[in-house]
Amino acid sequence: MTSIAQRLDRGTEPRPVGLLTSTLTITRRAGLRYVRTPQLIVMATLQMSLFFLIYRYMFGGSIHAGSIPYVDYLVPGYAATIVLFSGGGIAVAVAEDRAEGFTDRLLSLPLPRRALVLGRALADSITNAWSIVTTVAVGFLFGFRLHGSVLDGLGALGLCLVYGVVFTLVFIVMGLFAPNVQAAQGMSLIAFILAFISSTYVPAASMPGWLERFAENQPITPMVNAVRSLLTGSSHDVALALAWSALLLAVFTPIAVARYRKA
Secondary structure, three states: OHHHHHHHHOOOOOOOOOHHHHHHHHHHHHHHHHHHOHHHHHHHHHHHHHHHHHHHHHHHHHOOOOOOOHHHHHHHHHHHHHHHHHHHHHHHHHHHHHHOOHHHHHHOOOOOHHHHHHHHHHHHHHHHHHHHHHHHHHHHHOOOOOOOOHHHHHHHHHHHHHHHHHHHHHHHHHHHHOOOHHHHHHHHHHHHHHHHOOOOOOOHHHOOHHHHHHHHOOOHHHHHHHHHHHHOOOOOOHHHHHHHHHHHHHHHHHHHHHHHHHO
């Protein structure tokens, strides 16, 4: 992108940059922000671990999750929704890029608008993958055990990675629509709340009737249930979870691209 900017300064017409090249360049730039600010990753990992320990030891003794230990109920839900807790940082980063003029610089270059979305999503999906793997590792350290095969466990991990990509797109859209950084942080709390009104921490059947119906018919519950079922050797809700993932991608990806084009 530096050579493109130099050609613009010389008044020559730059050639359009390919989708792959521009996507990888934007991914690298977004990734370098994490590398150069390791506190972001360290503090996020520490925060996730502390939240897990709170649920595991402070609330776990009073929550009944059926025939399996609560830790085996908690870890799949926590890993599946960890992006909802870290996603606020994604929305804030996108809003910061707009506020600091970086987005305007990208839009002035002959880059495919899809590259802006794909590059950002790829970089944040990598950090989400780190969060998911770390969460699972901490879970094993504090008592979580597989009830299915290793292949089932890898399938569950794959679903969590898919969710990371899906909700990264959702948070990118939030950051693009937010008028400022503070608003982006506040808007991201919507997804945070959905994680609690689901089967992530307690069975949906334990909620009041009206709240149970909402919990069972929003996307988080089937996503969590799918991961949980794979870890017990079944495939309950996997098709529904994939359908929700495809729907969210189909809705939010074009919105993100259109928002960049409008900008």
